[in-house]
Amino acid sequence: MEFKIIQPTTCCDPSTGCCEPTLPVAVIGAGPIGLAAAAHLKERGIPFFLLEKGETAANIRTWEHVTLFSPWQYNMDEAGKRLLLQTDWQVPNGESIPTGKELVEDYLAPLTELLAPSIHTNHEVVAITRDGLDRMKSTNRSSQPFLLYVETPGGLKKMKAKAVVDATGTWGNPNPAISNGVWLRTEKELASLIDYHIPNVETNKELYANKRIAVVGGGHSAINSLLNLVTLKQKYPETSITWILRKKRVEDAFGGGENDELAARGELGLRMAECVRNGQIQVEAPFMITGIREQNGMVLTSTEKTLEPFDRLIVNTGNRPNFDFHRELRFESEAITEAVPALAPLIDPNEHSCGSVPAHGEKELRQLEPNFYIVGSKSYGRAPTFLMATGYEQVRSVVAYLAGDKEAAANVQLQLPETGVCHSGAGGCC
Structure with missing residues (x-):
């Protein structure tokens, strides 16, 4: 040039x-x-x-x-x-x-x-x-x-x-877990139990192995976090993984798949779809988080439903x-x-x-x-x-x-x- x-x-x-x-x-x-x-x-x-x-x-x-x-x-x-x-x-x-x-x-x-x-x-x-x-x-x-x-x-x-x-x-400068984008005091107080990045679960397995983990978000950061947890679950089968999305259909998060011109990006979605199909990941969609409270872990609420306590949250909401x-x-x-x-x-x-x-x-x-x-x-x-x-x-x-x-x-x-x-x-x- x-x-x-x-x-x-x-x-x-x-x-x-x-x-x-x-x-x-x-x-x-x-x-x-x-x-x-x-x-x-x-x-x-x-x-x-x-x-x-x-x-x-x-x-x-x-x-x-x-x-x-x-x-x-x-x-x-x-x-x-x-x-x-x-x-x-x-x-x-x-x-x-x-x-x-x-x-x-x-x-x-x-x-x-x-x-x-x-x-x-x-x-x-x-x-x-x-x-x-x-x-x-x-x-x-x-x-x-x-x-x-x-x-x-x-x-x-x-x-x-x-x-x-x-x-x-x-x-x-992450977005919060709360679906309307507002940072609540309760979420800030529980910050030590929440990751706002893609954690290295293998290096820090004591935080995730055989624990109740929820991943919040519908993008590739969330998918990366989930796939890392699935790999950990193979060694520690009591690890519970829940995927929480605002999307009406989990399929909308899988991306372009085989039609993606970036093969590695498409592969992420294909792997994710397989993990959902075989039950390694429990999906909650659509779920609009309206509140977080501490009760033997972290309880997530929406206007219609309450999810059981989680030991740790991974919030990949952008x-x-x-x-x-x-x-x-x-x-x-x-x-x-x-x-x-x-x-x-x-x-x-x-x-x-x-x-x-x-x-x-x-x-x-x-x-x-x-x-x-x-x-x-x-x-x-x-x-x-x-x-x-x-x-x-x-x-x-x-x-x-x-x-x-x-x-x-x-x-x-x-x-x-x-x-x-x-x-x-x-x-x-x-």
Whole structure:
């Protein structure tokens, strides 16, 4: 792929309407999409810094035991690959399917090492604004640099940037078990007995073996959790597994099956269907959870039924974006999905699968605040139809625009595998 390299130009005094020429671009979040944004910035010679509140790829490390359903060819960004190929890095087989651990070790960790001078880990962004302005002030707004407040091991730090790319994702901000999306005090009080991720049941078998376990959710994260429990049940047959869904028909959760162009994703649904047929998993569908209480375990209630106490819950009901740290910026989220507004009709899970979302880039991601972008799974809000390849194309387009290469920014192209309406896998990115 060819692109223009636009070097930063010297511009006039900020008071006349020009930004400070030496300021870098701030990227927030060192997951796959944030690292891809950094790779594109580095390739184009644009100064940047990347801020990560924990360690790089921290979210993926929480589900490193999970096998993705997309092969390597969809999980690597092209700019990241080009930079790594200048080293002794070995390209993974594009047709093989990695685990989360392999994704980190074989791609994200080497890319992190290459970008390391510009990456700041254990740096949590707690607020972003325009220097000297709050959200309400308009005069000379676009000429003022962004000001980021960052909590670090050494205390609070202030950092300036000419543009901000928020790639923090939604993983770690789970939806509750309650079906109407409301966090109840009782659920919070029982948090020590609830997993909001795909747990490694083999490593932590004492929490699950021969226990009463309920899995809540109808997407691929829930299916992964259930299949891991079925494997555990083969060794510990007293393990009780209940699958709780809001769907009217459990079959609607099985996905595209043999018609799925991602074979591994289709296989998950086929395996799940077999486990339900042979009685390894008890299904409660539709079941709308209205309450949780402690009574010799966790009792789940709906308006019509009460389910027996469970020793542990696995809640895989998706995630939601956190907008708290950019409240002083002029940003918008769509009223239903909380996605970037222009994306909402393109990604509606009632109409689109992961593979039928049309290509989109900088134009669709623009906010009212110039040079502020929400990218990656966070740009989708609560919609579960995000794939990493989509995020890679987003940041390629955004960085091209920031470089002044408007032609490349507008030329968005994306080919994704098709299936029926799909749901997020581990973090919605596989």
